[in-house]
Amino acid sequence: MIQLFNVSKIYHGDVPALEGITMRITKGEFVFITGKSGAGKTTLLRLIFRAELPTKGSVLVNNFNIARLQRHSIPFLRRNIGVVFQDFKLLPQKTVFENVAFALEVLGTPKREMNQRIMHVLQYLGLKNKRDMFPLRLSGGEQQRVAIARAIINNPPILLADEPTGNLDPEISLEIMHVFEDLHRQGSTVVVATHDVDLIKKIRKKVFCLDKGKLIDVIAEEEIAST
CATH class of the missing domain: 3.40.50.300 (P-loop containing nucleotide triphosphate hydrolases)
Structure with a gap:
């Protein structure tokens, strides 16, 4: 590979x-x-x-x-290819949901499908109740989980x-x-x-x-x- x-x-x-x-x-x-x-x-x-x-x-x-x-x-x-960085590279002015959505928006993913996929991955990573929070309000571990969510939202191999x-x-x-x-x-x-x-x-x-x-x-x- x-x-x-x-x-x-x-x-x-x-x-x-x-x-x-x-x-x-x-x-x-x-x-x-x-x-x-x-x-x-x-x-x-x-x-x-x-x-x-x-x-x-x-x-x-x-x-x-x-x-x-x-x-x-x-x-x-x-x-x-999903990529996760040490410094997270999250957009501070966007919520957790919006940070993850960004990776789908650039592909033109339909909104309904986008919502379902994001909520699924946020639940998987224990972030469902953080969806409307901004990155700077999260702990370091939570921010890294958001970065992982963004990296895997398109199911990269x-x-x-x-x-x-x-x-x-x-x-x-x-x-x-x-x-x-x-x-x-x-x-x-x-x-x-x-x-x-x-x-x-x-x-x-x-x-x-x-x-x-x-x-x-x-x-x-x-x-x-x-x-």
């Missing part, structure tokens, strides 16, 4: 953000991308949803080479999360990861970038380890020691 072949990314002639990355994430997998700050985690995710293009090598998503996609095909690619628990306490972080696990059980391919080693040990999925832009190790699920 997601394949990188000898991928490098260099910004403005500087040292590579990624260098010689080759990796494969199969359909229905749940994997972690880990490494210290500056290891290249965010850049790798941005390549997958075509916010960036590789300087060298190929990135294939659902067998499409992202560098060869014509401009009119990019929205189709992104409709198949791929879900990417960039440090989704970076601003949350350990207990809420684990709750958020259990949401990702549940989405994975429902069939989503889930890719989570995180530097939180303790969280990785608790969730126990395959891990791709980055260091200074290079893939230095791949740890199988059964090799991860439980805490």
Whole structure:
């Protein structure tokens, strides 16, 4: 489903953000991308949803080479990828319902269908009674759940999360990861970038380890020691 072949990314002639990355994430997998700050985690995710293009090598998503996609095909690619960010990226002047609705409005979804789908996903994420609240009135964990609701409202087969628990306490972080696990059980391919080693040990999925832009190790699920 997601394949990188000898991928490098260099910004403005500087040292590579990624260098010689080759990796494969199969359909229905749940994997972690880990490494210290500056290891290249965010850049790798941005390549997958075509916010960036590789300087060298190929990135294939659902067998499409992202560098060869014509401009009119990019929205189709992104409709198949949900993205969750560390800083939530919610619209503060819009309610919870309106933030989630935004992802459907751009597709021209009929209002009745939109209402049904939004209420379903809000109930699933425990946010039904928060639908009319504004993001800044919510806790960090609730804001991240709204961000997840927005990311999954179109039922994308791929879900990417960039440090989704970076601003949350350990207990809420684990709750958020259990949401990702549940989405994975429902069939989503889930890719989570995180530097939180303790969280990785608790969730126990395959891990791709980055260091200074290079893939230095791949740890199988059964090799991860439980805490």
